[in-house]
Amino acid sequence: MSRHEQAQDGQVRNSKRTSDDRGYVIAESAFAIPMIAVVALIATAMVFVAMSILGMQDAVHTAARDIARGVPPDAVRSAIQMTHPHTTVTVAPTPQGVTVTVHRDIAVLGPLLSGLSVPVERQALVPWETGVGL
Amino acid sequence: MGDRCRFVNALKGEQGIASVFALALLTGLTVVVGATAAMAQWSIARSQVAIVADLAAVAAARQGACAAAELTALAHDVQLVECSWQGTDVTVSIGSPAVGPAARMLGAETIVAQSRAGF
Numbered sequence: 001m002s003r004h005e006q007a008q009d010g011q012v013r014n015s016k017r018t019s020d021d022r023g024y025v026i027a028e029s030a031f032a033i034p035m036i037a038v039v040a041l042i043a044t045a046m047v048f049v050a051m052s053i054l055g056m057q058d059a060v061h062t063a064a065r066d067i068a069r070g071v072p073p074d075a076v077r078s079a080i081q082m083t084h085p086h087t088t089v090t091v092a093p094t095p096q097g098v099t100v101t102v103h104r105d106i107a108v109l110g111p112l113l114s115g116l117s118v119p120v121e122r123q124a125l126v127p128w129e130t131g132v133g134l
Numbered sequence: 135m136g137d138r139c140r141f142v143n144a145l146k147g148e149q150g151i152a153s154v155f156a157l158a159l160l161t162g163l164t165v166v167v168g169a170t171a172a173m174a175q176w177s178i179a180r181s182q183v184a185i186v187a188d189l190a191a192v193a194a195a196r197q198g199a200c201a202a203a204e205l206t207a208l209a210h211d212v213q214l215v216e217c218s219w220q221g222t223d224v225t226v227s228i229g230s231p232a233v234g235p236a237a238r239m240l241g242a243e244t245i246v247a248q249s250r251a252g253f
Contacts, residue, residue, distance in 0.1 A: 025152045032156030039163040043170055050174035054181055061185045065192070096205065097193075124185070125209040127193045127202050 045108045049118055052106045056122045059084055064100040064124035067091060070132040076100075097127040168235075176236035180245055186210040187228040187249035194224045195251035215246060223252040 063076045073091040080089050080102060090101040105117040186207060194203035200217035203226045207214040216227040226249050232242040 024150070028150070028152035028156065032152060036156065036159055036163060039160060039167060043163070043167045046167065046171055046174060050178060053178050057178070057181055057185055061189065064189070124189065125206065126189055127197065127206060129196055
């Protein structure tokens with residue numbers, strides 16, 4: 001068999017293999033790509049929830065400090081709700097100090113799937129400053 | 135020899151190659167998701183302990199007594215490790231048991247945060 005004939009034979013075999021396998025990559029990708037997208041979405045949602053929890057921790061810390069210093073609870077409540085919408089702020093003053101609780105249902109995928117939410121609650125207790133208290 | 139030929143022939147086709155790549159990618163992504171979750175848990179726990187240390191230090195400085203720091207720590211379910219005065223400044227250390235896979239990986243048994251406040 002001459003070199004030209006060998007090359008032609010190789011081309012025929014290559015084209016036959018391609019025609020046998022045609023569609024497999026697409027079919028497998030159609031199954032695999034959504035799976036990869038779901039895993040990537042879960043990772044993104046987890047980071048989003050973690051960032052929200054960290055933000056709420058800071059907010060409740062600041063709020064408790066402010067109330068213990070004598071800032072009116074309503075002002076603190078509206079300040080939190082401005083930076084963290086859809087949160088419920090509970091202020092419980094006791095003789096020892098003030099307990100501030102912030103509750104929020106974090107929508108894991110934002111507006112995409114509002115039914116899927118994680119309830120998160122953060123709490124901080126701060127003793128009253130001198131001259132402030134019940 | 136026969137097995138080797140079958141393996142080489144299987145590699146010549148493209149059937150299954152996308153699944154192999156996808157499986158490798160999925161495995162990698164799953165590891166990344168697990169690591170992300172562990173680090174997120176660790177960061178949240180560390181942040182919580184640091185915040186309580188801040189609150190305890192300020193409480194101790196304002197009331198002039200380590201008892202206020204201890205009260206604040208207990209109210210947040212963490213322990214007061216150390217409370218020391220240097221003039222009008224108080225340094226407070228707060229400790230909390232470390233839980234989760236990140237803590238095991240890092241070999242940390244407790245999360246300790248230190249804060250200083252003065253009046």
